[in-house]
Amino acid sequence: MTNSEETNADNENELDENDMDQDPKSNQENDFNAKLQDAYEQNETIHNKYLRALADLENIRKRSIREREESATRAKTQIFIDLLPILDAFSLGLAQAEKAKGDKEVVQGFAMAMIQFKETMKIYGLEIIEPSTGNFDPALHEAIGYEKSEGVENGTILKTIRTGYKLKDKLLRPASVILVKNGPGNTD
Secondary structure (H helix, E strand, O other): OOHHHHHHHHHHHHHHHHHHHHHHHHHHHHHHHHHHHHHHHHHHHHHHHHHHHHHHHHHHHHHHHHHHHHHHHHHHHHHHHHHHHHHHHHHHHHHHHHHOOOOHHHHHHHHHHHHHHHHHHHHOOEEEEOOOOEEOOOOOEEEEEEEOOOOOOOOEEEEEEEOEEEEOOEEEEOEEEEEEOOOOOOOO
């Protein structure tokens, strides 16, 4: 071997020894950085799962509140639907009692009880649809007949036969009405 070859071999040996000296330290740093990066990724994953779980919990809470409100509204609607025929019967009975020449105090007491009953139902959201006159609205009224009435426009409500009711925006029962029909200009 020549002198230059020996120098090259010595330099390679020194480089290999330097690489070996730095290699464990460098490996530890690389391992540490890899573990640190792994920990950050796991933290991010766990944080995202936490946020999703929190959002799901909030959605469940809102859905639960909405379902409870809908359930209460359905129950209230069904109770009102069941009470409407009874209210109609009391109204007819009161109308007949007022026509009779019976005990006025009893009729007056019964009328006060009916007013109180209707007011209580209004407190719980029941709206009365009782058009005595006005324009026919198919969303609120049900035409059950026609009568002639001079000087009144065709299609106008002449009288209410049966009271209608709404619960907030939901129609429970349309008002049954008689409309004016004076001739060929029918508005059905």
